[in-house]
Amino acid sequence: MQFLNKNENTNLKKEDILLFKHKVQVRVRTWEVDWQGIVHNSYYLRYMEIGRLEYRRAFGYNLSPDGTFTDGLKVFVVHNSVDYHNVAKLDDVLDVFTRVSWIKNSSFCFEHVIVNHKENIILSTGKGILVNVDFVSNRPVPFPETFVDEIKQYEIECNIMRE
Amino acid sequence: MQFLNKNENTNLKKEDILLFKHKVQVRVRTWEVDWQGIVHNSYYLRYMEIGRLEYRRAFGYNLSPDGTFTDGLKVFVVHNSVDYHNVAKLDDVLDVFTRVSWIKNSSFCFEHVIVNHKENIILSTGKGILVNVDFVSNRPVPFPETFVDEIKQYEIECNIMRE
Amino acid sequence: MQFLNKNENTNLKKEDILLFKHKVQVRVRTWEVDWQGIVHNSYYLRYMEIGRLEYRRAFGYNLSPDGTFTDGLKVFVVHNSVDYHNVAKLDDVLDVFTRVSWIKNSSFCFEHVIVNHKENIILSTGKGILVNVDFVSNRPVPFPETFVDEIKQYEIECNIMRE
Amino acid sequence: MQFLNKNENTNLKKEDILLFKHKVQVRVRTWEVDWQGIVHNSYYLRYMEIGRLEYRRAFGYNLSPDGTFTDGLKVFVVHNSVDYHNVAKLDDVLDVFTRVSWIKNSSFCFEHVIVNHKENIILSTGKGILVNVDFVSNRPVPFPETFVDEIKQYEIECNIMRE
Numbered sequence: 121m122q123f124l125n126k127n128e129n130t131n132l133k134k135e136d137i138l139l140f141k142h143k144v145q146v147r148v149r150t151w152e153v154d155w156q157g158i159v160h161n162s163y164y165l166r167y168m169e170i171g172r173l174e175y176r177r178a179f180g181y182n183l184s185p186d187g188t189f190t191d192g193l194k195v196f197v198v199h200n201s202v203d204y205h206n207v208a209k210l211d212d213v214l215d216v217f218t219r220v221s222w223i224k225n226s227s228f229c230f231e232h233v234i235v236n237h238k239e240n241i242i243l244s245t246g247k248g249i250l251v252n253v254d255f256v257s258n259r260p261v262p263f264p265e266t267f268v269d270e271i272k273q274y275e276i277e278c279n280i281m282r283e
Numbered sequence: 284m285q286f287l288n289k290n291e292n293t294n295l296k297k298e299d300i301l302l303f304k305h306k307v308q309v310r311v312r313t314w315e316v317d318w319q320g321i322v323h324n325s326y327y328l329r330y331m332e333i334g335r336l337e338y339r340r341a342f343g344y345n346l347s348p349d350g351t352f353t354d355g356l357k358v359f360v361v362h363n364s365v366d367y368h369n370v371a372k373l374d375d376v377l378d379v380f381t382r383v384s385w386i387k388n389s390s391f392c393f394e395h396v397i398v399n400h401k402e403n404i405i406l407s408t409g410k411g412i413l414v415n416v417d418f419v420s421n422r423p424v425p426f427p428e429t430f431v432d433e434i435k436q437y438e439i440e441c442n443i444m445r446e
Numbered sequence: 447m448q449f450l451n452k453n454e455n456t457n458l459k460k461e462d463i464l465l466f467k468h469k470v471q472v473r474v475r476t477w478e479v480d481w482q483g484i485v486h487n488s489y490y491l492r493y494m495e496i497g498r499l500e501y502r503r504a505f506g507y508n509l510s511p512d513g514t515f516t517d518g519l520k521v522f523v524v525h526n527s528v529d530y531h532n533v534a535k536l537d538d539v540l541d542v543f544t545r546v547s548w549i550k551n552s553s554f555c556f557e558h559v560i561v562n563h564k565e566n567i568i569l570s571t572g573k574g575i576l577v578n579v580d581f582v583s584n585r586p587v588p589f590p591e592t593f594v595d596e597i598k599q600y601e602i603e604c605n606i607m608r609e
Numbered sequence: 610m611q612f613l614n615k616n617e618n619t620n621l622k623k624e625d626i627l628l629f630k631h632k633v634q635v636r637v638r639t640w641e642v643d644w645q646g647i648v649h650n651s652y653y654l655r656y657m658e659i660g661r662l663e664y665r666r667a668f669g670y671n672l673s674p675d676g677t678f679t680d681g682l683k684v685f686v687v688h689n690s691v692d693y694h695n696v697a698k699l700d701d702v703l704d705v706f707t708r709v710s711w712i713k714n715s716s717f718c719f720e721h722v723i724v725n726h727k728e729n730i731i732l733s734t735g736k737g738i739l740v741n742v743d744f745v746s747n748r749p750v751p752f753p754e755t756f757v758d759e760i761k762q763y764e765i766e767c768n769i770m771r772e
Contacts, residue, residue, distance in 0.1 A: 151488060161332075166638070169640075185699055199364070201362070320511050346536060481676040495651070523693060
């Protein structure tokens, strides 16, 4: 249920991928493809989530059994979106590119590009907005400076919008 | 991983739900909740897809074993997005509201509101854009008039943007 | 990836289904079918779990947000098995039959038959063994008499093997 | 919903794992753990399936887009079972061991052991029985000698029961 025409379905240029330093590979599994032999649209959110977790792991943080990272933050996903440009098929190896494109006081944005590794075709682009919250009240609280600094240092381009 | 503050996380007003004539119920299942006891963000795309299928079924069409509807159309999902306002929890009964908010020449937009049935709280809003394609070339083709007419007739408000 | 020959793949006779008083219906969803248009083998464990939850709900118990039932018991699944006799296909409506076939001191067995509702064909049979454990030590403890009594009263045939 | 006591829940001895030459690693993902922070019982069938696919890939065969392997065979899963001995938790790295334990005329058996890589604890054991079928009639047909020979050559111990 995704777009099959390979050349014109995204404004993203190949060069834009150079902004993404973080990459993780996943392989399309049998239960992820539907009756058309193509990956069901919901699995892209999971590929993107793998990208997000491995992105944070690359900073040296680990996932605790309670689901929080050892960076000491508690974050909620408040938005996800995916644009489907070309289809992923059974057994395809996918490159999931992830970057943080902006940080505000208490929220930030993950951007993703998913590429067919072998054919070097952009399959989908997506993003997620996450909010930093207080552990008890679950109300938005500003990110600590350390969080902002380490991402600013890592990313080639990241729009910091802090007051 | 979603937003927990119940009162201020959506601009959608309760009245706006009156625009949605189609509703289907789902129950949150054990494997859909994560370590926080709340529904994983990827499942909302599936709840929305259940809404879309049942919406078309309400017009008298059925799903063929090959995954196409008996309306004779072949459509691709080219975009999905979800805004998470409040969390769905284990065993919650959810009302999935679905409407078609606009139709262009060869694409249209499904909008969704997902509501906790018992507590009457908006949990998430979302939308998907689908494109009508030729069965062989997979290239966009205009919707037949019958498709546009039957939706126009059904919906309280639907923006028709046909040339 | 399941067996397609309809007449000879199970020893279960139609009459045997009469032993199953509890039934719940599920509909096969788009993401559950694989590239062959048939339900992936892992989803049968989920259909069976829906059967188990609704079986307990039929006794008046509810699922708490923490995943335990209001019957005050904590149980672990220690075994699951499925025999695939015929395939379930996209959009099929399935009858999931569930019964408790035996109860020992601290374990009991759920048996299931999954039937294509429209065609009245047995698709799969399965079972699960669950163990009652102490909330703190997670060690097996005997079921309370009330649990055994209410199931004995409900089931047409249930082998009680208590010492 | 699995058994938590680590020392006594399986008869499988550590030495038995020496019979398994094939191993593949998976990492437990966020959506695979339930409200207890442990992997939902249905995902073990998927870990086992990853083991099966990679086992065949190790023989040099690939998965075609239509879901069949380039070994030219069409096989159906007719049985799956899992015994849960200890729990897998969020972010655990699992070793999935796979072997073919027996081959009959037109069926064979995959056996699996799933081990927590870091803690070296057996989490679950399982098996699946698959049947070789004719591409058109879907009726069981004997395996070609090449299939039997290459597995016999690879496995340390495999019970060949051919007539």
